[in-house]
Amino acid sequence: MTTKPLKLRELAKGEDRFVHGHRMCSGCGAPIVVKQVLMATDYPIVASNATGCLEVSSCIQQFTAWKIPWIHSAFENAAATISGVEAMYKSLVKQGKLEDRNVKFVAFGGDGGTYDIGFQSLSGAMERGHDMLYVCYDNGAYMNTGIQRSSATPFGANTTTCPAGDVIPGKLQQRKDLTKIMAAHGIPYVAQASPANWMDLMKKVQKAFEIKGPKFMNVISPCNRGWRSKTNDAVALARLAVETCYWPLYEIENGVTKITFKPKEKKPLVDFLKPQGRFRHMFNPENEWMLKQAQEYVDNQWERLQKEAAFFGGEEKAEEK
């Protein structure tokens, strides 16, 4: 199949494979991520979904927002589920019981279902080498159950299980760098994306579908309820995350790191933190050290990423765009 051209006017003519009537909160980032992933390709897709906001709100008994075969079984096994579906498909094709239609297998999970609860099944599916794409929509906490911290929650964030108050000033740990952990599995494709940069995201999905084997994408997904921001700023925050280098856009293809978008001017991290109520206490004078520490962490990570990309000559390629 030829790769679909990413022109907005052309894409808009296509049929939605994730439709309205779902019950995600007003202004949620996750449906934007899902629609962009599904829109990037015309291949038939079969998806699994870990328990989470997306799962509970997109399929409520007889009401499903999915126009593709979709399966949910539990919180911890989206990757195991879809790897089983993929193995069955391969077997049926081999036995001549099914015609090979180049079906692509995708798992969607939030950060809770990916970084924490579903991590072992994800790691296993990647190691076994299934031909699948795992997409994590990372909103940085267990939002569906009331904003509990996850290992994706950023340093300093106020959640209901690391509440900012007299005892602690929000989460004291840095977030786990799952994208790098997935890269360490030695799989052929790992990428980080943002729905604000829709073209970059969709190109990565297209690339992933042309590669055989396990692929992983980590996509930032703003949540106005948990981030304590406005209902209209999901895309704006997803953009600021990229422009501050809090959420750099890059890919690691066969071990080669490439930065796919370099902000012209790296914005200070506070631009991303300030509009979010979950970081409000960090702006109190006694917590100045937190802002400093958060900025230093982002600077160090960005510095390292650039060095990695430079090692592979990936920097010049990134500049071309």
Add this chain to the structure above:
Amino acid sequence: MSKKYWETLPQGSVVLEAGSSAKFKTGGWRSMRPKWIEENCIQCMFCWMYCPDMSVKVTAEGKRAEFDYDYCKGCGICALECPGKKGNKAIVMEEEGK
């Protein structure tokens, strides 16, 4: 939609109709209403791309059409992202019911 009881539901929690959520209208959630000002629209389609609720209709030629108020939840993402023409937004948010 007529009410279904457990005996009439398909076994194994299977949903047989793809995209059936469209039968559930979420427009009633809205407290703010986006208004499209066509003369300021440059047809960039950003509103369509970023709407989390697939509530910007598109013509057969792939051009932007009216909002789908049956589903729009009034988040305002479209209005914030709309570049408009010469700084004049083609989408403004208004209080619902005014």
